[in-house]
Amino acid sequence: MKEFPKETIWQKKIHQFISDPSKVFKTTKGNRLQFLSPGKLNRNPGPDFLDVAILINSNVVICDCEFHIKASDWINHKHSSDPMYANVGLHIIFENDTELYEKFETLVIDSESLPEPKEEEPLTENEFIDTIDELQNYALLRLLRKTADARILANSMPLKDALNISIKNYLYKYLAKRHRPVYKNFDFDEFANGLTNSELFKFLIDIQNNEQFNITERFYTMMKTRIHNEGNHLRREILLNCVLPLALAIANEEQRIGLFVWFWSTPALNSYGILTTKFKNIPQNFIWQQQGMLEILYNFGKKSKISPQNFLKIGEVLNFFQIGNPPFPSSYNLSD
Incomplete structure (x- = not known):
């Protein structure tokens, strides 16, 4: 099975979805989750989002984040044996169709709750940052x-x-x-x-x-x-x-x-x-x-x-x- 092309519509929607630091979620392990920073949207091979900052329970963690439609896609894509995915700390999915015996946290979200992606224009008048994220x-x-x-x-x-x-x-x-x-x-x-x-x-x-x-x-x-x-x-x-x-x-x-x-x-x-x-x-x-x-x-x-x-x-x-x-x-x- 092939990966979705990088920067798909889902990837953009999820990156926008996790850019709100006031939202609070619960993972499949029952842990409290809050996104402090959505990290960088990855346009190259590897996890979908790099250097995401999360508050997991009361601990701040910087890790990578991977998105799949189904939990089983992690297995189908053989990420466990791929060193590029060794720093994945969070797996975002729509359907929890199988239990993964991995160390990372899993967050199940409703695809209908995702916002329509905005085409964010570069902050051309600003010399310090490119995006508000x-x-x-x-x-x-x-x-x-x-x-x-x-x-x-x-x-x-x-x-x-x-x-x-x-x-x-x-x-x-x-x-x-x-x-x-x-x-x-x-x-x-x-x-x-x-x-x-x-x-x-x-x-x-x-x-x-x-x-x-x-x-x-x-x-x-x-x-x-x-x-x-x-x-x-x-x-x-x-x-x-x-x-x-x-x-x-x-x-x-x-x-x-x-x-x-x-x-x-x-x-x-x-x-x-x-x-x-x-x-x-x-x-x-x-x-x-x-x-x-x-x-x-x-x-x-x-x-x-x-x-x-x-x-x-x-x-x-x-x-x-x-x-x-x-x-x-x-x-x-x-x-x-």
């Missing part, structure tokens, strides 16, 4: 990079000190780039003294103590509650760049899922002027889109492709992040 890779890289830094802090000192240093380091950079009168005489010591009784610190303590609560509601409360005399914009930046990474670094598995869901589904409060200028015709509808653009400016400054190599050092620090072959950690299974 690429932003998800950059957003994930930024979040995990900051979380790895936060994990190092959290492992070496009390949580209060880790938060204090994280915010202090961020504020020095933030205030150095802006010359707003309201922050001209910013007193960090006075700001830091208010952290102990702040909603931010209470949130992190509850994470550390494995408390159960609604993460989205707590983030909403933190966004609305002043620490000192900072404005809404600065407080939001502290949440994204300091509190969220620290929370991910110390969270248990269930909390980590909630934190990722918040990051990938929360609308942006407003647009960043510099991003509007630098990234023409690219929306800033969600926080993750803005974070992806900021990571491009921070780490690259010019058009560049992300590969698993960009994530290697992060994987040395974060035990919930993995590149490559399954099996994936399966200590946290969702019940039906």
Whole structure:
């Protein structure tokens, strides 16, 4: 039996389908699945999608993804003995007609639920990225990079000190780039003294103590509650760049899922002027889109492709992040 030609209508539809990071699925093994980045649509021999980033239960994994109409097509195409498919971590199918004794996860989807593929025009006016899908890779890289830094802090000192240093380091950079009168005489010591009784610190303590609560509601409360005399914009930046990474670094598995869901589904409060200028015709509808653009400016400054190599050092620090072959950690299974 022959493979479908690369870049078939199904391949395009599925790539668009898995490009929404807010959707949550369950695999045939009963594991929770969320697509953080759809990866690259492969026009050459090998898996249909390369370097797909998924959240499998509470673990972030970068792997390849293969699509077939039926599960048995994996056997018929003899992929198990083909080294090009050794990094497949997810198998997407329409019909689960046979059980595969493979290490990868399998996702069964309804072909009727797939959107009509859009002909995405190249972003010719933008010097940084070719497609909006690429932003998800950059957003994930930024979040995990900051979380790895936060994990190092959290492992070496009390949580209060880790938060204090994280915010202090961020504020020095933030205030150095802006010359707003309201922050001209910013007193960090006075700001830091208010952290102990702040909603931010209470949130992190509850994470550390494995408390159960609604993460989205707590983030909403933190966004609305002043620490000192900072404005809404600065407080939001502290949440994204300091509190969220620290929370991910110390969270248990269930909390980590909630934190990722918040990051990938929360609308942006407003647009960043510099991003509007630098990234023409690219929306800033969600926080993750803005974070992806900021990571491009921070780490690259010019058009560049992300590969698993960009994530290697992060994987040395974060035990919930993995590149490559399954099996994936399966200590946290969702019940039906």
